Amino acid sequence: MNVSGFLYSQIGYDTGLPMTAVIRSGNREHVPDGATFELYASDEEGTVAGGARPTGSGAVRYWGETWNAHWWEIDFSGIRKAGWYIISITAPGPGGELHRSEPIRVGENVLWRVQQPRNDDHRARSDALPRL
Numbered sequence: 001m002n003v004s005g006f007l008y009s010q011i012g013y014d015t016g017l018p019m020t021a022v023i024r025s026g027n028r029e030h031v032p033d034g035a036t037f038e039l040y041a042s043d044e045e046g047t048v049a050g051g052a053r054p055t056g057s058g059a060v061r062y063w064g065e066t067w068n069a070h071w072w073e074i075d076f077s078g079i080r081k082a083g084w085y086i087i088s089i090t091a092p093g094p095g096g097e098l099h100r101s102e103p104i105r106v107g108e109n110v111l112w113r114v115q116q117p118r119n120d121d122h123r124a125r126s127d128a129l130p131r132l
Contacts, residue, residue, distance in 0.1 A: 004030050006089065012105030015082060019106070023060070023072040023089065023099060031072045034092035035060040039076055042086045046103040055079075060089060082107035 004025035013019040023031055038054035056078055063071040074087065085106060089099040 006099035006101065008087065008101055008104060010102075012107065012110035013079075014110050015080060015106060015108055017077075019075070019077045019079060021074045021076070021087060021101070022063070023074070024069045026069055028065070028070045030070065031060055031062070031089070031098060032091050032095060033062070035072070035095075035098065036090055036092075037074045037076070038088045038090065039079065040086045040088065042084045042103050044084050044103055044105075046084075046086060048086055055081075055085070079106050 004023070004027070006021065006023050008021035025031065037058055037060055039056035040048045040052055041055050042048045056076060058075065058078075061073045061075070063073045065071070074089070076085075076087065079085065083106060084103045085101075086103060087099075087101040088097055090097050
């Protein structure tokens with residue numbers, strides 16, 4: 001069975017910290033040598049402005065084989081501007097786009113803010129805690 005996937009944080013990434021995504025596949029040829037990634041600024045729905053140029057790019061690096069799968073790493077830690085981004089993975093030559101992410105949030109303290117309970121959330125109310 002050959003299962004492949006493009007794995008990245010669904011919560012987002014904090015500016016100034018490492019930002020990586022990985023590709024997993026049972027087939028070593030799934031991501032050919034010379035594959036690259038490009039980052040595009042988008043909105044929260046994933047809309048990229050027509051004619052937009054990439055805000056970043058780089059090589060897709062083969063990491064190795066483990067757990068009966070091949071792994072590739074995408075390091076996009078160079079993003080310094082908060083916002084929403086799309087990652088596009090492209091094979092060299094006529095191979096075209098291999099993977100495209102959903103919108104990914106980058107900002108200051110993204111991980112902390114997403115984990116904060118809302119005021120109306122039962123986990124945030126002290127009266128919702130069991131009495132000892």
